[in-house]
Amino acid sequence: MKKLIVLLLTAVVLFAFAPQKQLKWMAIGDSITYHNNHLESTKGILTKGYMDRVVDKLPYVKFANHGYPGWTAQGIAENFDNLHLEKADVYTLFLGTNDWWVGLPIGTGDDYRDNTGPKSVYGAYRVIIDKIRQQNSEAKIVLLTPLQRTDFIDINNVRSIIHGSYKPNRQGVALSAYTDAIKNIAQAEKLELVDLYYKSGITVKNAVKYKRLRKVDSSYQNYVYPKYIDLPFNPDEDEYPYPTEAIDWTYDGLHPSDKGHQKIADMLVKLMKKY
Template sequence: MKKWIWLTLILFALCTLAAGGWYYYPQFKIDRLKAQNAAATESAGTNSRSADVSYIQHLKSLPAKEIHHLALGDSVIQGRGSNQGGFIKMANSNLAVLTSKKVQLDNQGISGATSRDLLDYISSPGMSDRIKSADIITINIGGNDLVKLALKEGPVQALQDYQNVKSAYEENLNKIFSLIRKENPDAILVYNELYNAVDSGESFYPATKKLLNDWNLIAYETTAKYKPSVVIPSSEVLKPENRKEWIYDSIHPNDKGHELIAEQMIKTLKAPYKKNKRHCPSRGQCLFIFIQRA
């Protein structure tokens, strides 16, 4: 993303930075949930008597010989910036090894897609069967919602539209997950959090961090409502201070960046999932879930 786009976003973001709570609250909530989940993961790993199983073990235990992996979202899902098919393909190969099964990948990523575009796309004819047949569905969406906001004419207009765009993103994301759950109550939903592609040395970096935390908090809270689901904490490995090592262009990861996301995805799917008492699938086994964010 070009610097001027970020600068447009920052101008209106800084207008409301006077309230410290407004700035720090999303990061506080994210950090608290990550700490809770890290403690749960550590506890399960050190308790030999634990009955918890991981998402990967769950996939491995499915009766079918093949696992169907549906990928939805934007150019990051497509694999832009990678010569190896992106993090989706990399993680898919690892899943095949870890589950000892063939993992069929159906990559439906669309460059430039916003949350509204994705909602329209999964509502289109032909997507229902894809969603129903999936055992795991990976989603990356939301970054282009911010980009299109930045392209509004001037910071004043952007400031006026920010809350509307933010509310629309939250509404679209809920509808996306709701529609997927209506079609497929069992598939593991994997959401890849947005990362900050701005160099940490830039003066406007703190404001971009605030904007992305707003978007990520919406994603985390939404994902948690549609279990079984996990969140890939990609921002923990795609660090702005090391961006030259993982960046391809102004925003997309290179092969190294995609590899780091893929490793985080596998790490996340190795975490234990807990029983969801509110839902038992037709297979006769209750689903277990753990919202992994660390």
């Protein structure tokens, strides 16, 4: 009996100290994902992206970054075979905000079910998920919803200006509708979901602390949401409206700051540590 107890205790100790098996993570997304490996494109504002922050907590995770600035679900679906994605244990899809702005039709659940192709959000996600399952039928697939956003002004091109998600896109569709479609797909396919839109705490109100705009008398004033909505900004003459002091969850109204990337990482770690 004593010998059996010793053997069991030895097995427990060996298991406790056994090296954690490496987890391969394929991160697919847009510029938010891209920035993790291209911090220079944020002019030094971002010091570490969400993927590196996940690895800080889960060092046995090894990731590959497949973030493409400006890309939509349709773009990923149509180019999937040319992206040279390696087989992984976990795939995350972090898309939606560009789909909203360019007005990619959302489609319906029928487009997903009937595999109608990548001309809609539902159809594009079907293509992507099918492609992933062809690579690894046992892989965990995690869908991330887009973040709420306020007025975006690109720090690298101040003429690139997009209004926040407090307004619908040019087709009259709210960003929340794209979020709901992604949630529906996750539910229908029994996929994991990281709901950044509704559950991260990042909102259009706190994306930035304020927007600094020039008044008629040429002086500047800090306006908090929603007081800055529709106030003019002249990219050729005015100072960039989001100085360092205005940074909150995002640094430019759209792209997460260090604080924002940490929130994304925390939500992913909570999920991925189960794997």
